[in-house]
Amino acid sequence: MSSDTPIQYRIIPSQPAAHLFEVSCTVAEPDPAGQCFSLPAWIPGSYMIREFARNIVCIEAHADGRPVALEKIDKATWRCDPVSGPLTLRYEVYAWDLSVRAAHLDTTHAYFNGTSVFLRPHGLESRPCLLDIQPPAGPEYAAWRVGTALPRDGAALWGFGTYRAGDYDELVDHPVEIADFAHASFEAGGVAHDIVIYGRQRADLERLARDLKRICETHIGLFGELPPMERYVFLVMAVGVGYGGLEHRASCSLMCRRGDLPQPGVEAVTDEYRTFLGLCSHEYFHTWNVKRIKPEAFLPYDLSREAYTRQLWAFEGITSYYDDLGLARSGLVTPEAYLELLGQTATRVWRGAGRLKQSVAESSFEAWTKFYRQDESAPNNIVSYYTKGSVIALALDLTIRRATAGQRCLDDVMRTLWQRYGRVGQGVPEGEAERVAAEVAGTDLSEFFERYLYDTQDPPLAELMGDVGVEFTLRPADNAADLGGKPGKAGAEEIARRGTLGVRTGADPAGVRLLNVFDGGAAQAAGLSAGDLLVALDGLRVAKDNLEKLLWRYRPGSTLTLHAFRRDELMSFQARLQAPTPDTCVYTFRTDIDEATQARRTAWLGPAATSPAS
Ligand code: ZN
Numbered sequence: 001m002s003s004d005t006p007i008q009y010r011i012i013p014s015q016p017a018a019h020l021f022e023v024s025c026t027v028a029e030p031d032p033a034g035q036c037f038s039l040p041a042w043i044p045g046s047y048m049i050r051e052f053a054r055n056i057v058c059i060e061a062h063a064d065g066r067p068v069a070l071e072k073i074d075k076a077t078w079r080c081d082p083v084s085g086p087l088t089l090r091y092e093v094y095a096w097d098l099s100v101r102a103a104h105l106d107t108t109h110a111y112f113n114g115t116s117v118f119l120r121p122h123g124l125e126s127r128p129c130l131l132d133i134q135p136p137a138g139p140e141y142a143a144w145r146v147g148t149a150l151p152r153d154g155a156a157l158w159g160f161g162t163y164r165a166g167d168y169d170e171l172v173d174h175p176v177e178i179a180d181f182a183h184a185s186f187e188a189g190g191v192a193h194d195i196v197i198y199g200r201q202r203a204d205l206e207r208l209a210r211d212l213k214r215i216c217e218t219h220i221g222l223f224g225e226l227p228p229m230e231r232y233v234f235l236v237m238a239v240g241v242g243y244g245g246l247e248h249r250a251s252c253s254l255m256c257r258r259g260d261l262p263q264p265g266v267e268a269v270t271d272e273y274r275t276f277l278g279l280c281s282h283e284y285f286h287t288w289n290v291k292r293i294k295p296e297a298f299l300p301y302d303l304s305r306e307a308y309t310r311q312l313w314a315f316e317g318i319t320s321y322y323d324d325l326g327l328a329r330s331g332l333v334t335p336e337a338y339l340e341l342l343g344q345t346a347t348r349v350w351r352g353a354g355r356l357k358q359s360v361a362e363s364s365f366e367a368w369t370k371f372y373r374q375d376e377s378a379p380n381n382i383v384s385y386y387t388k389g390s391v392i393a394l395a396l397d398l399t400i401r402r403a404t405a406g407q408r409c410l411d412d413v414m415r416t417l418w419q420r421y422g423r424v425g426q427g428v429p430e431g432e433a434e435r436v437a438a439e440v441a442g443t444d445l446s447e448f449f450e451r452y453l454y455d456t457q458d459p460p461l462a463e464l465m466g467d468v469g470v471e472f473t474l475r476p477a478d479n480a481a482d483l484g485g486k487p488g489k490a491g492a493e494e495i496a497r498r499g500t501l502g503v504r505t506g507a508d509p510a511g512v513r514l515l516n517v518f519d520g521g522a523a524q525a526a527g528l529s530a531g532d533l534l535v536a537l538d539g540l541r542v543a544k545d546n547l548e549k550l551l552w553r554y555r556p557g558s559t560l561t562l563h564a565f566r567r568d569e570l571m572s573f574q575a576r577l578q579a580p581t582p583d584t585c586v587y588t589f590r591t592d593i594d595e596a597t598q599a600r601r602t603a604w605l606g607p608a609a610t611s612p613a614s
């Protein structure tokens with residue numbers, strides 16, 4: 001036996017109705033001191049301890065036809081008694097988490113990430129792996145196929161059979177969808193790209209393939225090449241309600257509402273479809289940024305415990321900046337629609353007072369316990385390295401363009417990071433993205449990063465956006481459904497007369513549930529709390545659909561009586577309403593711009609995005 005004897009895995013969605021996968025793992029040369037196996041605690045791209053081993057329900061080991069004793073030595077690890085020959089573990093995995101992060105099995109499909117199902121044999125992580133994927137028994141599953149970017153080793157395309165991975169890290173970086181799925185394909189960067197869609201839907205697949213091709217080519221164009229891979233696969237789960245994405249080296253897992261997919265006969269890029277395209281664009285950009293240009297702390301991934309980095313703004317924030325920018329540059333959304341998206345992102349940042357308490361660098365470092373474990377206090381106490389990270393990326397892009405008179409931009413930073421780190425498999429040291437940005441800009445950017453990344457200041461977007469002839473304004477929200485990005489519908493005078501409570505609410509059959517109570521707002525000053533069930537306002541019953549209208553009858557400064565249940569106790573509160581705050585962001589194209597400004601705007605939004613007429 002040589003050091004490249006593969007680890008052999010086999011997986012069968014054996015009991016779809018019971019949500020149980022049957023998995024086995026055979027090690028030819030187990031550790032003579034007793035082979036240990038464990039399941040990851042987290043999945044790369046989703047920075048939260050999830051303890052996947054809790055879903056292993058039965059496990060046994062045998063060698064040479066005889067059972068081998070197995071001891072669980074911590075929450076994720078098993079140790080086998082010493083044996084000399086090939087050792088096989090057999091176990092079942094309970095899979096009932098319909099998300100892009102785990103595993104899900106029922107009579108309609110099987111989906112898994114390797115981190116949820118494949119035990120890691122300690123010390124043998126660098127061995128190649130062979131994976132035999134088998135179908136469940138029964139004629140009702142005859143139409144199921146296998147969708148994955150895992151390289152085939154004998155299996156037919158989309159077929160059951162043997163697949164291979166170079167090592168454990170690769171084995172768990174190719175999610176697998178097994179179902180009677182819909183499929184479309186296209187080519188980009190000389191590589192076959194597939195879209196695999198599970199779930200009831202009636203999407204226009206031809207159009208989807210055409211549009212995704214444009215997005216992929218835009219990102220490939222930025223980096224100059226697609227990293228080497230046999231094929232790239234978009235794995236989509238179309239559901240009634242759900243949203244999420246997770247990046248992998250040659251695929252991504254996406255969950256969307258079925259109505260987010262392009263509908264037959266609809267020509268326009270609807271808001272819903274734009275959201276889906278933005279998600280695809282985001283995950284595809286990760287093919288370079290974070291899957292290959294990755295923090296040193298992720299090289300290699302230690303999936304048994306948290307991996308800390310202050311750099312997630314560069315991996316998630318910059319990717320969030322390029323996801324929508326990619327839509328504009330590929331011409332799939334108009335420049336005006338792009339500004340609307342930018343305005344919505346900025347609005348999410350400006351509405352959270354937590355951005356004044358936690359820096360983006362801290363948000364990254366503390367992602368494990370804060371960003372990924374948000375509670376009712378999140379808007380008050382934390383900032384998102386996605387949204388504020390993308391605002392920093394925009395400000396950085398404009399800053400580099402200004403410093404170099406338009407000769408260089410953030411694209412050059414990404415290309416440099418790709419060439420120096422991603423392409424050659426080198427981890428990016430902490431702070432290196434900042435140093436590369438300064439090098440590209442040809443100027444010291446330490447103050448920029450000190451203020452916006454390590455401190456909690458807002459980037460000066462109003463000033464920077466002037467370079468591309470865009471005005472940045474803040475206005476109060478029209479109503480609770482106002483996402484920002486567009487000029488307000490209500491007049492400024494009308495809005496100024498409306499009293500506000502400073503809460504975010506949700507519907508409840510018995511009244512209005514307070515989801516968040518914002519710092520410094522009227523509700524907080526009155527003693528109201530998130531979780532309270534508001535039932536009456538000055539003696540009148542309130543419901544989700546009439547609360548705003550009732551409130552708008554009161555001017556800022558008026559005091560009113562609110563009744564709310566906290567748990568089962570009815571409480572009364574006196575709230576003094578406040579004036580609305582300008583926390584809603586709008587970007588608009590200025591039309592009175594000179595040629596140089598126009599040229600900067602075109603350079604920024606790309607050749608595909610033509611300059612707007614108005
Ligand atoms: Zn991301």
